[in-house]
Amino acid sequence: MRNFDLTPLYRASIGFDRLADVMDRTLSADVAAPTYPPYNIEKTGEDAYRISIAVAGFGADDLNVEVRDGSVIVSARKADEDETRTYLHRGIATRAFERKFTLADHVRVDGASHLDGMLHIDLVREIPEALKPRRIEIAKTATKIEKLDA
Numbered sequence: 001m002r003n004f005d006l007t008p009l010y011r012a013s014i015g016f017d018r019l020a021d022v023m024d025r026t027l028s029a030d031v032a033a034p035t036y037p038p039y040n041i042e043k044t045g046e047d048a049y050r051i052s053i054a055v056a057g058f059g060a061d062d063l064n065v066e067v068r069d070g071s072v073i074v075s076a077r078k079a080d081e082d083e084t085r086t087y088l089h090r091g092i093a094t095r096a097f098e099r100k101f102t103l104a105d106h107v108r109v110d111g112a113s114h115l116d117g118m119l120h121i122d123l124v125r126e127i128p129e130a131l132k133p134r135r136i137e138i139a140k141t142a143t144k145i146e147k148l149d150a
Helices: 007-012 017-027
Strands: 039-045 048-054 063-068 071-076 097-102 107-115 118-125
Touching: 048 071, 063 107, 063 118, 071 118
Parallel strands: none
Antiparallel strands: 039 048, 048 118, 063 071, 071 097, 107 118
16 A cells, blocks of 8 residues: 655644544555444435444444544443353344545534444534525625724
């Protein structure tokens, strides 16, 4: 894998630290990253997304969804099981896990639901009014621009 030096980005820009950190984290991620549990990320609308995670064997009380530092962190820990059970084959994994999804600016978690062994996390992008395009009226007469005394 190639190593990218992001130093020029830091030298030539201001305020892109988070973007550079995300790129650095993504590019240096371990190739053998955990694949458990499987998940989907889908776009459900113009500014809406959904993360669906297969959490078979976990109840809603075993799952935790948290938003911290611009990321959604999903973790699960199964309560201690009854030791009187004897499994001949155990194919449903209920091992503890933690998954982290980095959110873009202005994306927030709208809600989460647990249904039929799937955890669904709904996300919505809300662009602040100040960042939305707006039309500027052009004055038809010349006006004097006064300096503000600071």
